[in-house]
Each structure stands twice: as C-alpha cells, then as structure tokens.
Amino acid sequence: MNLWLLAANSIAFGGLLFLLSAGFALIFGLMRIPNLTHGSLFMLGAYFGVSLISWGVGFWLAALAGGVGVAVLGGLIERLLLRRLPGAELAQVLVTLGLSFMIADACLMQWGGDPISIETPAALRGASRVAGVAFPTYRLGVIVIAVAFAVVLWAMLERTRLGAMIRAGVDDPMMARAVGIRVPLLFTLVFCLGSGLAGFAGVIGGPILSVYPGLDQDMLPLALVVVILGGSGSLVGAFVGSFVVGVLYNFGQALLPELAYVVLFLPMLVVLVVRPAGLFGRSSP
Amino acid sequence: MANEALRLADVDAFYGDSHVLHGVSFICGEGRLVGLLGRNGAGKTTSINVVMGLLRPRRGSVAVYGTPVAGRPPEAIAAQGVALVPQGRRIFRSLTVRENLAVAARKASGDRQKPWTLERVFDTFPRLAERRKQYASTLSGGEQQMLAIGRALMSNPRVLLMDEPSEGLAPQIVAEVMATIRRLKEEGLSILLVEQNAKLAFDVADDIVILNSGRVVVDAPAAALVRDKVDLHQHLGIY
Numbered sequence: 001m002n003l004w005l006l007a008a009n010s011i012a013f014g015g016l017l018f019l020l021s022a023g024f025a026l027i028f029g030l031m032r033i034p035n036l037t038h039g040s041l042f043m044l045g046a047y048f049g050v051s052l053i054s055w056g057v058g059f060w061l062a063a064l065a066g067g068v069g070v071a072v073l074g075g076l077i078e079r080l081l082l083r084r085l086p087g088a089e090l091a092q093v094l095v096t097l098g099l100s101f102m103i104a105d106a107c108l109m110q111w112g113g114d115p116i117s118i119e120t121p122a123a124l125r126g127a128s129r130v131a132g133v134a135f136p137t138y139r140l141g142v143i144v145i146a147v148a149f150a151v152v153l154w155a156m157l158e159r160t161r162l163g164a165m166i167r168a169g170v171d172d173p174m175m176a177r178a179v180g181i182r183v184p185l186l187f188t189l190v191f192c193l194g195s196g197l198a199g200f201a202g203v204i205g206g207p208i209l210s211v212y213p214g215l216d217q218d219m220l221p222l223a224l225v226v227v228i229l230g231g232s233g234s235l236v237g238a239f240v241g242s243f244v245v246g247v248l249y250n251f252g253q254a255l256l257p258e259l260a261y262v263v264l265f266l267p268m269l270v271v272l273v274v275r276p277a278g279l280f281g282r283s284s285p
Numbered sequence: 286m287a288n289e290a291l292r293l294a295d296v297d298a299f300y301g302d303s304h305v306l307h308g309v310s311f312i313c314g315e316g317r318l319v320g321l322l323g324r325n326g327a328g329k330t331t332s333i334n335v336v337m338g339l340l341r342p343r344r345g346s347v348a349v350y351g352t353p354v355a356g357r358p359p360e361a362i363a364a365q366g367v368a369l370v371p372q373g374r375r376i377f378r379s380l381t382v383r384e385n386l387a388v389a390a391r392k393a394s395g396d397r398q399k400p401w402t403l404e405r406v407f408d409t410f411p412r413l414a415e416r417r418k419q420y421a422s423t424l425s426g427g428e429q430q431m432l433a434i435g436r437a438l439m440s441n442p443r444v445l446l447m448d449e450p451s452e453g454l455a456p457q458i459v460a461e462v463m464a465t466i467r468r469l470k471e472e473g474l475s476i477l478l479v480e481q482n483a484k485l486a487f488d489v490a491d492d493i494v495i496l497n498s499g500r501v502v503v504d505a506p507a508a509a510l511v512r513d514k515v516d517l518h519q520h521l522g523i524y
Contacts, residue, residue, distance in 0.1 A: 161384075180364060
C-alpha cells in the first residue's frame with residue numbers, strides 16, 4: 001500500500017466529510033438538534049443527482065440542484081416537525097431517526113436496491129501529478145471544493161452581519177430575539193443551509209462512494225464523530241475533525257480492517273470523556 | 286392614550302406552577318422614567334420579561350403605545366420599539382463589540398431628530414469605540430454594561446427597559462451609568478428602570494412603582510413620595 005496515496009485519499013475523503021459535517025455541526029451547534037436524518041439527506045441528494053444526471057443534466061448543475069432540493073426538504077422538516085419540539089431532545093432524536101428510516105424506504109422504492117455509480121465529470125477524469133505522485137484529479141477537485149466552502153462558510157459566519165446574528169443566536173437565543181433578531185427564521189435558514197450542504201455533498205461524493213441503500217447509515221456516524229471531535233457549532237472544529245476522521249477511517253480500513261470502527265470511535269470516546277465540548281467547541285452551552 | 290408609552294393591565298404571570306405576578310397594573314407615560322422597586326423575588330424582573338415577551342403572561346394585557354403585545358414573540362415586541370438592557374448584561378460573548386451593536390441595529394421609526402447609529406453610540410461611549418474590534422467577553426463589567434445599553438439604543442427604541450444596570454459595578458461606573466440614563470430621559474425616551482438601590486432610582490425616576498410579592502403596593506410620583514416622607518421600608522427592606 002502506497003502510504004502517500006493513502007494519505008492523499010484520506011484528505012479527499014476528509015473534504016467530503018467536511019461538506020457533510022459542516023451542516024450537521026451548524027444545526028447541532030445553533031439549534032441543539034441532533035439531526036439524525038443528516039445521513040439520509042446526504043443519500044437523498046446523491047439519488048437526486050443520479051436522476052438529474054440520467055435526465056441529461058450536467059454533473060455540477062445536478063450537484064447544485066440536488067443540494068437545493070434537499071435544502072427545501074430540510075426546511076420543511078424543520079418548519080413542520082422540529083419547530084414543534086423545541087428543547088425536546090429525545091423527541092427530536094426519535095423523530096429524525098424515524099424520518100431517516102422513512103427516507104431510506106422511499107429511496108429503496110424509487111431507486112431500487114442496487115448500487116448506482118455517478119460518473120466522474122469529464123473534466124476531472126484521470127490523474128494529476130502532485131509533487132511527483134499521480135493522484136486522481138477528481139479527488140483533488142473535492143479537496144478544492146471543500147476548502148472553498150470552508151472559506152465561504154467561515155466568512156459568512158464570521159464576517160457578515162447575518163453571521164453575527166447567527167452567532168448571537170447561538171450565544172443567547174432569547175436575548176438575541178429581544179434585540180429584534182428573528183431567531184426562528186435564522187434557524188430555518190441554517191437548517192436549509194446545513195441540509196443543502198449534505199445533499200450537495202451526496203452528489204459530489206457519488207463518483208467516489210457511489211449511491212446505495214445504507215449509504216445514509218454509513219455516513220451519519222462519520223458526521224457524528226466529526227462533530228464530537230471538533231466540537232458542535234464550530235466550523236473550524238468541523239474542518240479539522242473532518243480531516244482527522246478522514247485519516248482515521250482510511251488508515252483504519254487499510255491497516256487494521258478488522259478494527260476500523262475501533263480506530264474511528266475510540267478517539268471519539270476519549271475526547272468525550274476528556275473534553276466533552278470537543279477540540280474546538282465552546283465549553284459552556 | 287398616545288401619551289402612554291407602556292401600560293400593563295392586570296397581568297398575571299407564572300414560572301411553571303409558581304404564581305409570580307398577581308394582577309400587576311401600571312403605566313409608563315411617554316418621556317417618563319418609572320422606577321420599579323421591590324425586594325428580591327418581588328416580581329421586578331418578571332415584569333420586565335413579560336413586557337419584552339420573554340415570558341408569556343397568563344392573563345392581562347401589555348400595550349406599547351396602545352398596541353397590544355402580550356403573548357407576542359420578543360422579536361415582534363422589539364419591532365414595536367421596545368429594547369432591553371437585561372440583568373447580568375447578557376452581551377453576546379462571541380461577538381465583537383461592533384458586532385454586538387450591529388446585530389441590534391434598526392432604523393428609527395418616524396422622523397426622530399437624532400437617530401442612534403454605530404457612530405453615535407461610539408461617540409456616547411468612547412471606551413466602546415476604542416474596543417470595537419475586541420470580543421465582548423474581554424470587556425470589563427462596566428464596559429459590558431455600556432455595551433448592553435448601546436446595543437439597546439441601536440434599535441432606536443421608544444421604550445427602554447433597564448434591569449438593574451448598576452448591579453455589580455464600581456461606584457464611579459454606576460455614576461456614569463446613571464448620568465447616561467438621565468441624558469436618555471432628557472432626550473424624551475420612556476424608561477422603565479428596575480433597581481435594587483432605591484436611592485439611585487429616586488434620583489432619576491419621575492414615578493415609582495413598588496412590587497411586593499408580585500403585587501403593586503405603591504404607584505406614585507417620586508416627588509410626592511419624598512415630600513410626604515412615605516415610609517417605604519416595609520416594602521423595600523433596609524438599604
């Protein structure tokens with residue numbers, strides 16, 4: 001096994017995980033909603049992409065449209081269901097878990113049980129040489145996309161008035177409302193954004209992972225580990241956590257395949273016990 | 286009734302099963318400063334929370350310039366021109382000083398003479414201007430209080446609710462805060478001021494409302510209470 005290639009693949013997978021987890025981290029951090037449909041939204045985005053591409057839509061447009069479609073669905077889930085369960089974490093867990101099963105069933109009915117691969121967009125096929133080593137071009141592209149999204153999301157959150165309002169809502173939701181910030185609207189917006197990112201990631205991940213029943217339950221634990229490692233509500237945490245998990249997951253599978261999940265979840269347990277807020281999380285709720 | 290900035294009528298409020306306000310009624314006239322006094326647990330902060338929409342009253346009405354607001358969400362009440370300087374300041378810790386002010390900005394309603402803007406808040410509180418890029422959590426207690434007041438003013442309120450703005454501050458800072466309150470009153474802002482320190486409240490208030498166990502027991506002009514040497518110790522304890 002070429003270690004360098006393994007490392008590079010880990011980073012690409014980390015980029016994909018960031019697209020998946022950033023939304024999960026924002027939703028969990030701002031709204032304290034453990035959204036267990038997040039993996040389903042990822043899978044649903046991928047299936048949307050499959051259908052769009054089969055109708056002749058280009059890959060990138062399909063990825064965007066898949067993201068938008070899933071964002072709308074996420075907004076509906078927030079407005080119609082989760083909005084009615086404020087602060088009831090157990091109910092939120094059960095509702096989102098139930099929804100994830102329903103989405104899985106619906107996908108099975110609509111798209112069948114066979115894995116469907118999404119073709120790599122033509123421009124990014126083949127390999128590129130980076131520092132003298134051949135590396136799949138598409139995976140490089142995923143890294144670039146993830147970094148670009150990280151920068152844009154970070155700037156939106158840290159450098160705009162909208163982002164400041166979201167952070168104010170995280171700090172003290174009731175006080176934020178008292179200064180006139182429409183926190184419920186922001187919550188819906190964040191939920192749409194987070195869901196849309198997951199859907200977009202699903203299509204982007206298609207050429208690497210393909211789409212299959214169970215993809216949702218494969219991805220959700222990864223997002224959970226990323227957010228617990230990095231700290232909920234922290235984009236920087238989600239970013240670093242994604243690459244850490246990308247490395248652990250890929251190296252674990254390659255070097256200790258029998259113990260891949262131990263390699264993945266053991267660090268999570270340690271972080272939970274030693275530093276419950278995560279590596280970059282806020283210590284106070 | 287246009288000269289009534291704020292009216293509470295027969296308000297009952299609960300925290301869970303605990304009945305905190307019993308038929309509370311009082312008025313804050315336009316441009317007046319009402320000092321809301323009472324012992325700990327008398328219902329002062331609860332009254333403020335009811336006005337701001339942070340606690341929904343079970344009975345009774347709250348009106349801002351005649352518009353009923355009881356039961357509406359806080360952001361809607363803020364849009365009616367109510368702003369809050371809360372107990373414990375509750376500044377947004379992970380926002381910079383400038384961001385704390387910017388997120389609360391709202392255009393002045395009507396043709397206000399001197400609307401509050403970022404620049405004007407910084408002119409009023411030069412210490413905040415110096416620290417505009419710092420995170421609010423790094424400010425001293427006095428600076429945080431200035432920020433909480435500035436943040437409330439950024440919404441260009443018609444009614445300002447202040448919950449113990451002197452709490453936990455050094456005497457010199459308290460004097461500064463009280464001077465600010467006086468200036469705001471002179472500009473015509475209607476203010477509801479909750480104070481533990483009755484002397485401070487009597488120094489600035491036009492009217493005094495005293496709560497005891499969630500009921501209004503005194504509602505009178507401050508000057509009249511002073512002139513008649515009304516004994517308030519039974520309601521306030523000894524200061």
